[in-house]
Amino acid sequence: MDPIANPIADAVSTLMAYGTESLNRARQGIEVFESELNTTIADTPFEVVFEIDRVKLKHYRSEKAQKAFQRPLLVVYALINRETMLDLQPGRSVLEIFLESGLDVYMVDWGYPTRKDQHLTIDDHVNGYIDKIVDFILKKEGLPALNLMGICMGGTFSVMYAALHPEKINALITTVTPTNFDTCGSFLHSWMKELDVDKLIGAWGNMPADVMNLGFLLLNPARLMLDKYNNFAKHMGDKVFVENFVRMEKWIFDSPDVPGATFRQFILDCYQKNLLIQNKMVIGEQVVDLRNITMPLLNIYGKKDHLVPPDACNRLTHAVGSRDARDICIDTGHIGIYVSSRSQKEFAPEIIQWLADREPGSPLSDGAWAGRPVERRDA
Amino acid sequence: MTRKDSKGMDPTQMMDTVIKNSALFWENMARFSKPSQGAEAGAKGGAEGTQKNADGSPSFNPWEPWGPAMEAWKNFQASCSSEAFADHFQVVREEGFKQFEQMAKNGWEPLASMGDGADSPFSWAQSPYGLGATDFLGGKGSLKEIFKMLSGEMHRFVSIPPLGLSRNYQEKIADVMEKGNQFYLTLAEYMFLMFSPLEQSMGMVVATMEGLTDEQRRSLTPETVYETWLKELEQGYFALYGSEEYLGLLKRLVSAMGDFNLARQNFMSDCLKLMGIPSENDLDDLYRDLYSLKKKLSSLENSMDEMTQFVMNAKSAKKETEKPQAPSMSAKPVKKAAKEANPAAKAAKPAKKVAEQPKAAPKAEKPTKKTAEQPKPASKAAKPARKAAEQPKPAPKAAKPAKKAAEQPQAAVKATTPEIKATERPREATKAAKPSVTAKARASAPDQPAKSSDKGGSPVKGSAKPAGKIHSPKG
Structure with a gap:
């Protein structure tokens, strides 16, 4: 005979079981927190080879005896957050894969702008810092042109640079790079359209990183402010999980301010007027004509990107003058494209293979590094 | 039309009372200064209880004249402490307490009602009890209401026109208060909106739960x-973010935040100025000057480089033309020659840039203008030449030079072999070399970019800065 159903007893026992489990997790979590955690990021050794103002150029040398690439790759990161994202930890590092393939990497470290830098415009970044860095690398390596890779806002800068100085770029890679800002695919775009940027910059000088971070969190507060930490609480007994989580937190909230004049121009000319894709953007009295981009172009973006949706990226390959332009859409988000384990198998290998195919005599041009992009579309 | 305050008192009446009392006060004070008159007045006042001298004349009491003065002062105080003045503060104080009381109630009520044994096990989470968050932020007795009330009541004070020596400072303080209130009011509205999905989702879950069987x-x-x-x-x-209401409020919030920050900054700037400390505004002006100076300096350096390079190249070209020509020298490989054509290709752009900014380098104006006019044939021919060499199939969308390369292949080929030209027709080659170098030496030759980069930034040598910056925490 079945025992008499007692809903109160059921509820109490469920709650007790849940409470016991939570307490156990908390106990394990405390043990993990008390142990020595390895949460360092950007472990790969590098050398600072060039400095201008706050900007540094890091050189990551490949240890491979046989260099597979004649030309190095210059990586231009965004002014928002830091370039350490490409090198979060061993095994989750795009840089590591690049170096393993025999590719030498130079990376721009924009540093932390202060109020002193508030008047720096996009022109100062593109025709100033990036141009000087490119010249330095070309001189150092004795090359006429190099390979350029831009990330997010850094990708937009790279596109501008490649259009203004095409003779110095051998191949261009843009990753999660917004070029078309007239899209409704992201709340960020609709918010930016309404933003009174003059008020913000007038009040603060630079765009404060904390305000931007708050804005990014507000894009999806349920997931980014609640569920994320609930998930952390669930797994706080797992040391590896905790270490990775803390690394990610370190990177996310390590945000420099954005120089006021640059932010202002980026919002007004790109987000509000969408001038870049229309070949109407003016930088340092020069019009940025995307048709000048005649070098090979690889454009990679994330299908689930909530900051730079596919619509914001996929018009670039049609707007440039290059015949060798390709889009790759990976089924992941804005950050996941660089740090997720699945992307490690797709993203970096795809770039290496693409570069190798455009490097005459490269030992990798036989398809040894070919990844498996989920969707690809040849321009 | 007369203006009335919240209690219906006419401010003009109040002013009459003040003036009347003031007049009485000073009249009595004047009597006090003339004892005899004061005494007379005292006598006239019919004060029966006044002391008299032995001769029957009223004795002088030094405190007597103070009587009416004190009376007047009392009257004056009474008019000051009437509803007309105290009312505003009282409203703020009393209402504020009421609001806080209500807020506290909102916060505690749901907690208290949790164990009330309502029908639904989730009733504690339901409206009207709810979590209290939205009530706290936007309902009756909420933060929003408080800020609304404050901005209404405070506005009456801050809108009094400031006068006198410190007028400007008063105005700025009033501005900060006003903008601050406006910002906090908008923030409360925004928070109210941001919490509404929280409450709605909770309600939705409760409804779903209630629909389930045991x-x-x-x-x-x-x-x-x-x-x-x-x-x-x-x-x-997501639904909220897509709404016009949210976008409008966000815009207002950012605007209010910017205004408040700016007002606060201006006020702080004044305070610091009084103390002789440079403010952020002063530093911003300095940064602006520094920025424009740096730009000018960099532009001048570039012009200097170009001029130096121009002279150097002219000298070397002259030497080359003077040398006896060996036939083997003209047989340079085309690939190398193409590389050397690049400087000419790159020359056009910088030349234009320099020519466009004559103010920055007034001394360099002459040579740059010249070069801007001269290099066109060489640069135009050279640019497509390189592209033609690298990408034999010109892109349909490609820029003008690429098209030109396709249309004029001969010109391109010619441009790729400037060295051959130089040996055959030294004068022409020298001409072509001149502008290309003067136009922008820094970017012109692939083997010479260091000059410019050295000027702008500093290459770090192995043993110096970078040595300490090699980043290998594990090692």
Whole structure:
């Protein structure tokens, strides 16, 4: 005979079981927190080879005896957050894969702008810092042109640079790079359209990183402010999980301010007027004509990107003058494209293979590094 | 038309009373200064109880004249402490307490009602009890109401026109208060809006739970409930973000925040100025000057480089033309020659840039203008030449030079072999070399970019800065 159903007893026992489990997790979590955690990021050794103002150029040398690439790759990161994202930890590092393939990497470290830098415009970044860095690398390596890779806002800068100085770029890679800002695919775009940027910059000088971070969190507060930490609480007994989580937190909230004049121009000319894709953007009295981009172009973006949706990226390959332009859409988000384990198998290998195919005599041009992009579309 | 305050008192009447009392006060003070008159007045006042001298004349009491003065002062105080003045502060104080009381009640009520044994096990989470968050932020007795009331009442004070020596400072303080209130009011509205999906999702989950049978409810785990709620919450935010109401409020919030910050900064700037400390505004002006100076300096350096390079190249070209020509020298490989054509190709752009900014380098104006006019044939021919060499199939969308390369292949080929030209027709080659170098030496030759980069930034040598910056925490 079945025992008499007692809903109160059921509820109490469920709650007790849940409470016991939570307490156990908390106990394990405390043990993990008390142990020595390895949460360092950007472990790969590098050398600072060039400095201008706050900007540094890091050189990551490949240890491979046989260099597979004649030309190095210059990586231009965004002014928002830091370039350490490409090198979060061993095994989750795009840089590591690049170096393993025999590719030498130079990376721009924009540093932390202060109020002193508030008047720096996009022109100062593109025709100033990036141009000087490119010249330095070309001189150092004795090359006429190099390979350029831009990330997010850094990708937009790279596109501008490649259009203004095409003779110095051998191949261009843009990753999660917004070029078309007239899209409704992201709340960020609709918010930016309404933003009174003059008020913000007038009040603060630079765009404060904390305000931007708050804005990014507000894009999806349920997931980014609640569920994320609930998930952390669930797994706080797992040391590896905790270490990775803390690394990610370190990177996310390590945000420099954005120089006021640059932010202002980026919002007004790109987000509000969408001038870049229309070949109407003016930088340092020069019009940025995307048709000048005649070098090979690889454009990679994330299908689930909530900051730079596919619509914001996929018009670039049609707007440039290059015949060798390709889009790759990976089924992941804005950050996941660089740090997720699945992307490690797709993203970096795809770039290496693409570069190798455009490097005459490269030992990798036989398809040894070919990844498996989920969707690809040849321009 | 007369203006009345919240208690219906006419401010002009109040002013009459003040003036009347003031007049009485000073009249009595004047009597006090003339004792005899004061005494007379005292006598006239018919004060029966006044002391008299032995001769029957009224004795002088030094405190007597103070009587009316004190009376007047009392009257004056009474007029000051009437509703007309105290009322505003009282309203703020009393209303403020009421609001806080209400807020506290809102916060505690749901907690207290949790164990009330309502019909639904989730009733504590339901409206009107709810979590209290939205009530706290936007309902009756909420932060929003407080800021609204404050901005209404405070506005009456801050709108009094400031006068006198410190007028300017008063105005700025009033501005900070006004903008601050406006910002906090908008912030409260924004928070109210941001919490509404939280409450709605909670309500939705409760409704779903109530729709379940006992059996289904028993099979629920906290995780399932949480996931359902989270999805609802996420959807709620997405719906909110897409609304015009949210966008409008966000715009107002950013605007109010900017205004408040600016007002605060201006006020702080004044305070610091009084103390002789440079303010952020002063530093900003300095930064602006520094920025423009740096730009000018960099432009001058570039012009200097170009001029130096121009002279150097002219000298070397002259030497080359003077040398006896060996036939073997003209047989340079085309590939190398193409590389050397690049400087000419790159020359056009910088030349234009320099020519466009004559103010920055007034001394360099002559040579740059010249070069801007001269290099066209060489640069135009050279640029497509390189592209033609690298990309034999010109792109349909490609820029003008690429098209030109396709249209004029001969010109391109010619340009790729400038060295051959140089040996055959030294004068022409020298001409072509001149502008290309003067136009922008820094970017012109692939083997010479260091000059410019050295000027702008500093290459770090192995043993110096970078040595300490090699980043290998593990090692």
